Amino acid sequence: MATVSMTVNGNAVAADVEPDTLLVDYIREHIGLTGTHVGCDTSQCGSCCVMLDGDSIKSCTMLAVQAEGAEVTTIEGVADNGEFHPMQQAFHDNHALQCGFCTPGMVISAIDLAAKNPDIDEAGVRRGLEGNLCRCTGYHNIVKAVLAGAQAMKG
Amino acid sequence: MTEHGIGVSVKRKEDRRFLTGNGNYTDDINRPGQTYAYFLRSQVAHAEINGVDTSAAEQADGVLAVFTGADLAADEVGGIPCGWGLTFQNGDPMIEPAHPALAQGKVRHVGDAIAVVVAETRKQAKAAAQLIEADLNQLPAVVDMKKAIEGGTLVHDEAAENTCYDWAIGEKADVDAAFDEADHVTSIDIVNNRLIPNAIEPRVALAEYEAASGDYTLYTTTQNPHVIRLLMGAFVLQIPEHKLKIVAPDVGGGFGSKIFHYAEEAVLTWAAAKVGRPIKWTAERSESFMTDAHGRDHVTHAELALDKEGKFLGLRVRTLANMGSYLSSFAPAIPTYLHATLLAGVYTTPLIYANIRAVFTNTVPVDAYRGAGRPEASYLLERIVSKAAREMGIDQVEIRRKNFIPSDAFPYQTPVALQYDSGDYEATLSAALEAADVDGFAERKEAAARDGKLRGLGYSTYIEACGVAPSAVAGALGARAGLYESAVVRVHPTGSVTVFTGSHSHGQSHETTFAQLVSEQLGVDFEAVDIVHGDTSKIQFGMGTYGSRSLAVGGEAILRAANKIVDKGRKIAAHILEASEADIEFADGSYTVKGTDKAMAFGEVALAAYVPHNYPHETLEPGLEESAFYDPLNFTFPGGCHVCEVDVDPDTGVVDVVNFTAVDDVGRVINPMIVEGQVHGGVTQGIGQALMENAVYDENGQLLSGSYMDYTMPRADDVPSYHVSTEETLCAHNSLGVKGVGEVGAIGSTPAVINAVVDALAEKGVTDVPLPASPQNVWRALQEAGA
Ligand code: FES
Ligand code: FES
Numbered sequence: 001m002a003t004v005s006m007t008v009n010g011n012a013v014a015a016d017v018e019p020d021t022l023l024v025d026y027i028r029e030h031i032g033l034t035g036t037h038v039g040c041d042t043s044q045c046g047s048c049c050v051m052l053d054g055d056s057i058k059s060c061t062m063l064a065v066q067a068e069g070a071e072v073t074t075i076e077g078v079a080d081n082g083e084f085h086p087m088q089q090a091f092h093d094n095h096a097l098q099c100g101f102c103t104p105g106m107v108i109s110a111i112d113l114a115a116k117n118p119d120i121d122e123a124g125v126r127r128g129l130e131g132n133l134c135r136c137t138g139y140h141n142i143v144k145a146v147l148a149g150a151q152a153m154k155g
Numbered sequence: 156m157t158e159h160g161i162g163v164s165v166k167r168k169e170d171r172r173f174l175t176g177n178g179n180y181t182d183d184i185n186r187p188g189q190t191y192a193y194f195l196r197s198q199v200a201h202a203e204i205n206g207v208d209t210s211a212a213e214q215a216d217g218v219l220a221v222f223t224g225a226d227l228a229a230d231e232v233g234g235i236p237c238g239w240g241l242t243f244q245n246g247d248p249m250i251e252p253a254h255p256a257l258a259q260g261k262v263r264h265v266g267d268a269i270a271v272v273v274a275e276t277r278k279q280a281k282a283a284a285q286l287i288e289a290d291l292n293q294l295p296a297v298v299d300m301k302k303a304i305e306g307g308t309l310v311h312d313e314a315a316e317n318t319c320y321d322w323a324i325g326e327k328a329d330v331d332a333a334f335d336e337a338d339h340v341t342s343i344d345i346v347n348n349r350l351i352p353n354a355i356e357p358r359v360a361l362a363e364y365e366a367a368s369g370d371y372t373l374y375t376t377t378q379n380p381h382v383i384r385l386l387m388g389a390f391v392l393q394i395p396e397h398k399l400k401i402v403a404p405d406v407g408g409g410f411g412s413k414i415f416h417y418a419e420e421a422v423l424t425w426a427a428a429k430v431g432r433p434i435k436w437t438a439e440r441s442e443s444f445m446t447d448a449h450g451r452d453h454v455t456h457a458e459l460a461l462d463k464e465g466k467f468l469g470l471r472v473r474t475l476a477n478m479g480s481y482l483s484s485f486a487p488a489i490p491t492y493l494h495a496t497l498l499a500g501v502y503t504t505p506l507i508y509a510n511i512r513a514v515f516t517n518t519v520p521v522d523a524y525r526g527a528g529r530p531e532a533s534y535l536l537e538r539i540v541s542k543a544a545r546e547m548g549i550d551q552v553e554i555r556r557k558n559f560i561p562s563d564a565f566p567y568q569t570p571v572a573l574q575y576d577s578g579d580y581e582a583t584l585s586a587a588l589e590a591a592d593v594d595g596f597a598e599r600k601e602a603a604a605r606d607g608k609l610r611g612l613g614y615s616t617y618i619e620a621c622g623v624a625p626s627a628v629a630g631a632l633g634a635r636a637g638l639y640e641s642a643v644v645r646v647h648p649t650g651s652v653t654v655f656t657g658s659h660s661h662g663q664s665h666e667t668t669f670a671q672l673v674s675e676q677l678g679v680d681f682e683a684v685d686i687v688h689g690d691t692s693k694i695q696f697g698m699g700t701y702g703s704r705s706l707a708v709g710g711e712a713i714l715r716a717a718n719k720i721v722d723k724g725r726k727i728a729a730h731i732l733e734a735s736e737a738d739i740e741f742a743d744g745s746y747t748v749k750g751t752d753k754a755m756a757f758g759e760v761a762l763a764a765y766v767p768h769n770y771p772h773e774t775l776e777p778g779l780e781e782s783a784f785y786d787p788l789n790f791t792f793p794g795g796c797h798v799c800e801v802d803v804d805p806d807t808g809v810v811d812v813v814n815f816t817a818v819d820d821v822g823r824v825i826n827p828m829i830v831e832g833q834v835h836g837g838v839t840q841g842i843g844q845a846l847m848e849n850a851v852y853d854e855n856g857q858l859l860s861g862s863y864m865d866y867t868m869p870r871a872d873d874v875p876s877y878h879v880s881t882e883e884t885l886c887a888h889n890s891l892g893v894k895g896v897g898e899v900g901a902i903g904s905t906p907a908v909i910n911a912v913v914d915a916l917a918e919k920g921v922t923d924v925p926l927p928a929s930p931q932n933v934w935r936a937l938q939e940a941g942a
Contacts (some may be wrong), residue, residue, distance in 0.1 A: 018278070034183035035176015037407075038594030039355040039442040044863035047355060075176035088174045092166055095828045098836065099662030100173025101407025107174065126872040133863070135355050135408050136662045138900075139871040142833055145273040 004064045005130065008033065009077025017064055022047045026064035029072060035075040035104045039109045046132030049105035056112035059129070078111070087111045090149030091142075098136035106132050106142060114150035122147065126140035159681030164828035168666045177407045181359035181374050188434035189361070190219055192423055193280035196268040196286050197237055197262035198446065200296035200856020201310070204260060204269070208288040212272055215286055217279030219430050222422070223270045228483035228609055231423055232256060234419055236390040237482040238382075241320045241491060241513075241635045246626070249320035249513070252311035254481040256391065256418040256425075262291065263480035264517050265312055265858055266445030272421055272941040274432050277437075296517040296856030298476040303514050310480055312516040317515045320487065322572055324495045325508035333469030333506045337460035341543035347531045348454035348926040349477065349850035349888040350843075351866055352524045354661075356407020357438035360446060362423035364665075366431065372400045373424050378409040378659050379699020380691050383715060385636065386416040386484065392425055396691075399424075403689040406661035410848050411523035412447045412838070413661065414701045415484040419446075450524020452477035453490060453531050459539045466551045467558050469506040470498055472535065473478040476513045478519075483522035487513060492632050493528030493702075499569035500536045500679050501580045501618045501794055502558040507570045517856040523701060525901040526619070526838055528579045533617040534926075537906035541614070545917065550909075552593075555584065555616050566887070574791045583818045583882050584616055587796035590878050591816035596800070608802040609751075610813075611915025613908035615797045621895035622791035623702030633795070639786035640704070641696045642712035644673065644720055646779040648765035651683040652759030653710035656718075657697015658709030660691050662836075663897065664829045669713055671825055672891075676717040676844055678744020678757055695782060703793070703895030706825065709891045712785035719781035724760040730771040731755060731763060791886045793895035795819035797838070799907040803915045808934030810912055812847055817903060822886045822894030830896050834879045837900015843869040844901075847926050868931075916940070 004021075005014040008031055015030035027036050027050065039047035044116060048060040051073035078085045084092065085108050097103040106129070113128040114120060120128065126139070127144045134142060159165050172178050199228040209221040235254040242248055253259075260269050269289050274280035283472045295308045303310075303317040334340060362375040371394055377383050380401040391458040395912050403549040406413060423434050438446065460469040476490035495509040544554040554632050560567050569575065588594075596612050603610035623629075643655040652672055658665055687693055700709070701827050721741050728746035729736040737750045747754040755763075757871055763770060766780040800814035817834050846868035851859040860866040885892030905926075913927045915919065920940040 028183075033176065034180075035178070037180070037356070037904065038437075039357065040863055042440065042862045042864055045355060045440075048854050057386075061166045075174075079175050083680040091174055095167065097170060097173055097353070098664065098832060099356070100169070100178050100181065100405065101354075103173050106177050122876070123872075129871040133355055133868055133870065135353055135410065135840070135868070136836045137832060138835035138837070138840075138869075138877070139874060140835040140876050143871065143876065 002065055004068055005073055006067050006070045008072045009074060019065055021064045022060055023062045023064045023067050024059040027059060033074050033076050037104060039101065042125065044133065046105040046109060047102055048134070049108040051108055056109045070115035075107060078107060078142060085111065086152035087114065087149035089151060090145040094141045094148060095136060096141040096145035100125055102132060102134040106134065110146045110149060114146060114153050118154050120150050157675060159639045159671055161671060161825050163671070163674050163826065165667055165681065165826055167664050168670060169569055169664065180356055180405045180407055181361060182437050183378050183403065183698055184361055184374050186361065186363055189433045189435055190273050190275060191277040191280045191431060192426070192436040193272050193277065193284045194268045194291065194419065194432050197258070197265060197267040197269055197551060197918060199262065199291060199940060200265050201293035201294040201295050202262050204258060204262060205290040205292055207270055209270060211286040212283040215279065215283035217275035218272060218283045221270055221287065222257065222275045222426060224255050224257040227255065228259055228287045232421070233391045233419065235416060235694065236386055237487065237775025238386065238484045238635050239488040240635065241322055241487045243321050246606060249487060250311065250314040251482060252313060256421045261704060261825040264519050264520060265856055267480070271426065273426055273434055275671035283661060284380060298516055298852050298856050300477055300514045300516060300519065302518055304475065308515055314515050319482065319513035319515055321512045322491055323508065323510045325592065327938065328507035329402065329507045330469045330471055330506045334335050334458065334460045334471065338463040339461045339547055340458055341539055341546055342456065342458040343539045343542055344933045345455045345457065345535050345538060346925060347451045347453040347455065347534055348844060350450045350524055350848050351444055351850050352410045352412035352447055353868060354408030354410055356737040357440055357443045358413065359437045360419065360420050360423045361433060361435040363433040364428040370398055370400065371424055372402065374402045374404065375420050375496050376406050376702055377403045378406065378413045378661055379688055379697065380659065381657060381697045382636070382699050383416050383420060384691050387421050387424065391421045400692045400852050402658055409661045410525040411450065411527055411701060415894045416908060417523055441862055444866065445519055445858055448483045448520050448522035449479065450521065452497055452521050453530060455535055457539050459543050460770065462544055462545065465547055465554050465557055467502055467504040470504050472498060472509040474509065474511050478515055479518045480515065480518035481520050484521045486520060487530040488633065489523055494532045496571045496573050497529050497532035497618065497620060498536065498571055500533065501560060501561050501616050505570060506593065506773055513635055518814050518852055526898045527838060529619040529898065530902045530905060533615060533902050537615040537617065537910065541910045544627060552588065555614065556581065574789065575655050575883045576789055578792060578794050578820060579884050580616055583795040583820050586880065586882055587798050587816050591798035592812060593798065603802050603941065609805055609915040609918065611679060611801050611911040612912065613804065613907045613914055615903050615910065617903040618792055618794035619897065619898060620702035621793055622707030622792040623704045624790055625788055626786050637786070638698055640709040640712045641697055641784045642709065642716045643695055643780065643782040644713065644716040646720055646761045648762055650679060650761045652679055654684065654686045654713055655694050656686060656688050656709050656713060656846055657694055657699065658705040659700045663700060663705055666823050667927040668829060669710060670707065672710055672713060673717055676714060681872050689779055703897040704895045707791045707886065707889055707895045708785060708787055710893060712783045714891060715783035715785055716781045719783065723779065723781065724757065726761050726771065726775055727763050728755045734763040788888045791822065792898050793819060793821045793894040793896065795899060795903055797903040799906040799911040801911040801915055803912060805931060805937060808937065809931035810933060812842055812875055812908065812929050815875060817900065818880050819899045820880060820882045820884055821899060823883060823892040824881055825893070830881065831879045834897045834900040835877055837898060838877055838904045839869050839874050841901045841904030842874055842908055844927065846927050847873065848928060918942050
């Protein structure tokens with residue numbers, strides 16, 4: 001067992017975990033934040049994306065111990081006091097989610113993509129979301145939402 | 156039209172919890188004292204089990220129990236049942252082999268469960284499973300259907316030539332005669348590729364038993380909790396309904412794969428009582444690949460007879476349909492009643508004969524996947540029609556128009572059992588031609604050619620049978636359950652409303668669409684209506700969601716219950732307003748005495764029903780809650796036209812979908828935003844089938860495409876943005892006029908894409924491209940044509 005501490009959504013957290021515990025299991029099972037999802041076992045689906053020190057990463061592809069001391073933002077930490085983040089709002093306005101299972105990872109990836117590429121176009125969004133699978137929406141409305149969200153994030 | 160009424164793109168009620176990480180999916184649920192299950196699965200496709208030694212696993216750290224098929228047999232646990240019985244042509248019943256929840260005697264596909272370990276942690280369960288010694292005597296695997304029906308190795312001893320049934324529809328002699336008279340016959344061989352549904356949420360089950368009360372609870376990722384309760388309770392575990400609660404909370408997509416009752420659900424529920432603690436199982440994705448029911452997998456030879464004008468005279472179809480190793484819940488119905496009966500399509504073909512032979516193989520069971528049988532039908536029809544047009548030198552649009560069922564011919568009886576109630580195929584076709592700018596295609600093709608690309612245009616004019624289904628019809632065809640839907644509308648004393656529906660939403664947006672319906676019908680605020688689904692202890696009954704039935708069947712049930720509320724309210728209002736019932740009008744949430752200004756708001760009537768001081772007690776019960784069961788008189792028949800434009804790179808074989816237009820007639824549209832979203836998703840799955848998805852087994856029955864690294868899922872950069880719109884003809888037999896939209900995208904799109912690819916390659920002498928039109932398959936077709 002190893003004690004792993006980090007900051008999740010602005011809160012200091014710590015848990016005793018086996019050294020081979022994945023970050024996503026640490027978040028879901030030890031911290032109890034179940035908004036981050038697991039959709040695969042080969043780092044292909046992106047359902048598990050969280051922000052780690054300012055980058056969107058696949059939390060199934062990292063050990064919790066590797067995130068020791070990191071700043072993590074999960075989907076639960078994206079809204080501000082109940083106010084949607086502009087990207088969440090854009091997903092809502094554009095019907096960019098159906099079953100909602102891919103959504104947390106999509107939103108995290110989209111925020112990262114838009115923050116780093118404020119003038120992104122459709123082709124850029126489609127390339128940028130290549131690591132996130134959605135089986136429901138056909139991506140059409142997700143792409144629309146990310147373009148709208150990117151505009152809104154520019155303020 | 157009110158702000159949240161029928162026809163408005165109301166934003167979804169369900170979004171907030173999903174967007175903030177507050178969804179409640181099965182794997183998010185944890186119960187006190189919870190343990191974890193891990194299934195030891197066969198790594199070979201076919202073997203006799205000589206013995207399973209679990210002693211070392213039982214001693215491993217944290218292990219509470221290990222169970223095998225022998226333990227289930229000793230406890231007289233039943234096999235996993237099939238919900239649909241078919242017959243051979245001579246009337247003999249189909250072969251229905253036992254499907255033990257944990258293998259007994261033999262394993263029959265890679266992934267077949269041999270044993271289950273229950274331990275304190277997931278990791279301990281998994282580690283202990285590696286200590287189980289399964290002594291297997293490997294047998295040759297049956298994989299290829301054409302070889303399977305030659306006999307030799309049998310998947311089940313009782314199924315000679317590995318045949319489950321050999322079934323036919325139509326008068327063969329009459330159809331043969333039409334072929335004798337024909338001026339032209341087009342034939343085609345099609346392999347409709349096997350697909351893996353791949354809802355992004357893997358299957359999960361969490362079972363719990365309370366010894367004191369004898370109550371069982373199963374949380375599970377299902378599209379139809381009551382169906383699971385019925386199948387598992389009555390047929391597998393003999394638990395009566397009132398002692399078995401099934402909860403399907405938020406479910407992350409289904410696409411058919413979460414309709415069926417799976418072995419893990421029964422094993423966990425049974426084991427929870429044995430172990431005396433809750434048990435959770437979460438599929439790893441690689442387990443999903445080898446245990447979720449797969450879809451499609453037909454091998455078909457079809458022939459179309461035409462006169463010299465291009466009118467269809469007859470259609471003859473022979474299909475081998477893969478059942479996999481065991482019969483999944485609804486597998487036998489898919490290639491027959493949801494495929495062969497659709498072979499008239501949108502055309503007046505007077506004579507149709509189809510012979511369907513269902514085949515056992517050492518592969519994962521095959522069952523419904525988005526569209527279920529209907530995509531296979533539309534694919535073969537639209538391919539053969541396009542091929543016939545090309546062979547006869549008839550324009551692709553012209554040949555379709557020539558054979559359309561005209562819009563004044565409804566109700567239209569097809570030669571393959573169905574009676575279509577409404578439609579206007581010319582309307583969707585011409586709208587699609589315009590939206591796709593077909594007139595500008597030649598110019599775009601020239602421009603593409605200058606870039607070295609081959610551009611092609613493909614059409615599909617399709618129909619489907621949805622709103623599954625009239626119980627009497629389904630029953631006559633072998634269904635072992637009814638297919639109605641139920642609803643309870645509960646109006647609370649202050650006028651807010653809770654609706655309990657047997658439909659289940661796993662992405663379909665019922666919480667929004669159904670609330671729109673009720674809000675419009677009762678004239679109450681959209682925000683004052685909540686929809687409850689997915690819990691057998693709360694919902695009276697339900698047959699669940701599949702076959703695009705939620706609105707056409709479930710929505711109609713809600714509407715009927717709401718109408719009963721309106722009627723009861725009218726009686727209350729008449730009493731209080733001292734008027735005759737016939738003089739009371741209800742509109743916009745208010746009861747008015749005709750021709751006066753005497754009125755009562757709906758909320759006041761609700762309060763009067765619960766505070767019945769001034770109330771017609773002699774004739775009316777207090778309270779305001781009504782229920783309805785609705786069993787439709789017919790299927791609904793959505794249809795439409797999809798037009799696809801592709802660029803093919805002749806050097807690499809890469810196909811790029813550059814334009815995709817879908818004009819669908821799904822009947823009345825309640826929420827256009829949601830309808831379009833359903834089409835986008837379906838079209839993408841159809842493009843996936845057309846261009847990339849493919850479940851591949853080697854000759855030993857190993858699943859080669861068993862992960863996202865080998866099974867190509869459509870990603871955002873594989874597809875374009877779409878042009879989606881609707882044309883409306885109303886369903887004639889439900890009061891909403893709705894037809895259903897869940898499957899149209901997947902049914903109409905695949906043939907349009909492949910027709911476009913064939914069109915692009917035609918100038919190089921290519922006449923056919925296999926599914927999926929992957930770069931390799933396209934490149935190979937070009938090489939074989941000598942291009
Ligand atoms: S769970 Fe699929 S990429 Fe992490
Ligand atoms: S919304 Fe269901 S997987 Fe994306």
